[in-house]
Amino acid sequence: MTAPRIEIDLAAIEHNTRVLVDRLAARDVRVTGVTKATLGSPAVAAAMVRGGVAALGDSRVENLARLDLSGPRTLIRSPMISQAAQVVRTATTSLNTEPAVIAALDDAATQANVRHDVILMVELGDLREGIAVDDVATAARVVLTSRSLRLRGLGANLACQNGVVPDDTNMGVLHALVDRTELHHGVTLDVVSSGNSASLDWALTTAHVGRTTELRLGEAILLGTEPLGRTPIAGLGTDAFTLVGEVIEVTHKPTRPWGRQAQAAFGAPPEATARGTRRQAIVALGRQDVDLDGLVPPGGIRVLGMSSDHLVLDVGDHRVAVGDELRFRLGYGALVRAMTSPFVTRVATSGPGVAGTPDAWRDRTSA
Template sequence: MYAPILEIDTRKITENARKLHDFCAGRGVELAFATKGFSARPEVIRAALAGGITRFADSRLKNIAAAKTAIPGLHYLLIRIPAMDEAEDVVRWADCSLQSQIEVIRAVSDAALRAGKIHPIILMIDVGDLREGVFGMEQLDEIAPQILACPGVELVGLGTNVGCYGSVLPSVENTKILVELRDYLNSKYGFHITTLSGGATCTLKLLEDGLLPREINHLRVGEAILYGEDTTGNRFLEGYHQDAFHFKAQVVELRRKPSVPIGERGRDGKGDIPEYPDRGVRLRAICAAGKQDVAWAALTPTLPGAEMIGASSDHLIVDVEDCAGQVHVGDWMDFRCGYMAVLDATTSAYVKVQLK
């Protein structure tokens, strides 16, 4: 039965992992490889292990459980604030977790005590991106003594996240906040905080430029290893593979059509009102895959001259006017994948994954 294909080149992932691991280790920074972007497939994890990665991170406990079952002995950090109802599973599967809400921390503490454990946590600090984390000194002073009153957890680190919601870029100023708050908490409350998790792939630019505060000793990185890309920083990483993941779908229609829809228009399948630039009549290829399979905007056709136009739930539409007659019905079109494309493709029940 037909299925679009996600092709994974594990050799390139190993090489990216080794390059980044060696770079960060030489500067005193430990990496936690984020596996959520490919649904924690064991083949990709093994490729990262071969590149020297020893710590892993994921936002989904289901992924962590599956990965640790497939590869016993993995060390995993849970990087999404858990729900209170997940407390038992957090303690069971995660070796450490990011936390920000005292009610959840209490639930995890209680679950840890029932399991006869002390669960390490990293408290998230919101430095301006306005996603998760304690915001400001008043909130910090409110939560700190309450964490001390939770005997089933140990506060081992502080972390921050930028770029994912508010598109805030990491800076010397907003990463240094972690250093200042570590010193404050250790001094005032007697914590022994040793880990400062300064962000994700987008924070690498500070490290490359020698600007990352030397006390920042931990990063949660996925995109750099998987795609050699920093989307938030709008750059590709020099010397890294950008093509470890390819999406392939078969052409099922090839016709010349106007570039602007004809007739009164409402909203599209997502409820949006899209705009269509008038480029005249163009040759368009329709491929047998769609939004149910992959995030089309994160696909880049590898055929010179081809250009993504859009997608519906089941169809990818590609402008092939400038491809000099190289596209035919039945051909498999090839696309380089960005982060969201792989995230969707590895969670779709309709995409076949092949290792190269």
């Protein structure tokens, strides 16, 4: 089988989804399964649906278009005005902050004769997307007076830009704002989207989830980890994704370079170690394929560096030969890069080590 490739254990994804759906259901919180880290993989989305998610979400409308269009689909990044027509045809709901975008969605939905749902995102301190608390009433009025949009609720995002932790204080601000918006406008908001995988620990441990009705979960389902500390979540699998690379060179080399040094391909060269030799291997993987941050090699093997197309490893005493395959675990950043690389084949499997068929979605180059 060709390399590099990502092997995707769909059974593990379904299991992780079911565990989280059940845990949150005990608190009357639904799950929107987020597929953005997998380039909108239909196979991954189907595993999430089998696991019980109430809806699917993605940050890019092109990814949503790859998914089953029969169920609820949320665009979790504020739409681009240039894509408004595509958004209302593809997504049933979108997260929004800008009046100009909301107006464009209203025009597009009216022209398409469809009803499009809007969730307004509130700034709670992480300083990425979000409407200032004092401006939410005005934004809500824009949606409520539109022709073809429906205000479904309010939401927030934390921990992505500045690592702000969801807690009772910032969640309390959001939930009080929901109450105030309902009272001010005489409406009922049936969606309160209280964050992403970073909100999971809060939602499962707080005394009261307040007005929360849903969480948008990607990393927790896909990798079995929580983003705040990148620690495994009890009861979840952490090996749903494996990156496989092929060895193209194995040799003994000095531990220190020689000659006058300057910048390497991606900045400062690696720090030199003590003099000696080591058994070094090169794998046909590079920064065009995967992010070095979050790439976890097999035990006893150490990453020495990575350029565009070469991953250099200290393989120690491991018996590695040219043509062998090495298997790597992936953190979130590495997963996103590998899944969006046109050079990495994506293979869905039914279980660990059981090769299946390539997942049937388009590469970025042909999208």
